[in-house]
């Protein structure tokens with residue numbers, strides 16, 4: 131399959147790369163990192179990246195303008211996106227050939243080629259590995275993007291998905307010229323409003339005796355802090371910093387009235403609960419949608435029930 135991916139990249143003159151909505155550093159790092167690699171190794175090709183630009187990640191990468199007619203003869207590659215509805219820019223199916231490259235559970239195996247490796251920490255790790263197996267030259271710019279993607283999805287090499295291969299790949303990327311300390315600093319710092327939101331989350335967190343916790347962030351609360359849904363990415367891991375918290379949900383009210391549910395867990399697998407509520411994602415980091423306060427409570431009870439069952443699926447930390 132790896133060989134076929136290379137053949138397709140070599141065969142097409144125009145390549146358009148997509149990733150998921152509400153991008154995180156791995157979505158952008160894998161998308162734009164791959165674009166930079168192709169540009170670097172095949173300078174004659176036209177490579178474009180598309181999706182909505184997000185202000186809080188403008189330091190990492192910017193999107194291109196892509197016209198509808200660009201798709202007519204294009205190879206389209208989608209990185210880091212498990213299911214079709216989450217692909218940013220729904221023209222992804224307008225090209226001649228479609229490739230999916232991802233590390234999430236393969237719930238929606240779309241694409242003419244569907245390359246999914248759930249053992250990879252991040253889509254950026256997969257892209258780097260592909261580049262190495264293609265014998266491509268890496269550039270400083272590509273290395274910076276891919277390294278940032280790996281740092282983002284592993285929580286700076288903290289989460290269980292970090293393997294020895296992840297570290298080897300990251301070490302290789304670090305041999306290129308970019309300011310890795312600035313990236314770590316950037317990803318470890320937040321604005322004063324985010325600091326205040328974090329303090330609100332710690333203050334308002336509801337928790338049971340097993341360490342199952344939740345907090346609700348209403349539109350009113352977000353507005354009071356001058357923040358939006360996108361900013362909640364900065365605090366989604368915060369409850370887990372409390373030693374007794376095991377599993378948690380953050381219910382973020384949307385302007386339309388429903389709730390985006392951000393689910394995280396240290397060991398108990400939670401993505402089956404996300405799937406019951408219009409969502410999905412990784413075993414220990416998933417997202418869902420809830421359409422009422424009552425559904426929020428149901429989700430919380432389902433998380434609590436994980437600790438009552440005798441045998442529930444866990445992922446070991448090592």
Ligand code: AMP
Nearest residue numbers: 392393408409410411412415416417418
């Ligand atoms: P988030 O809380 O948005 O950072 O999401 C955590 C993980 O769950 C990410 O890997 C997402 O791809 C996945 N995810 C979030 N929301 C959804 C959804 N509605 N459907 C499927 N997967 C999702």
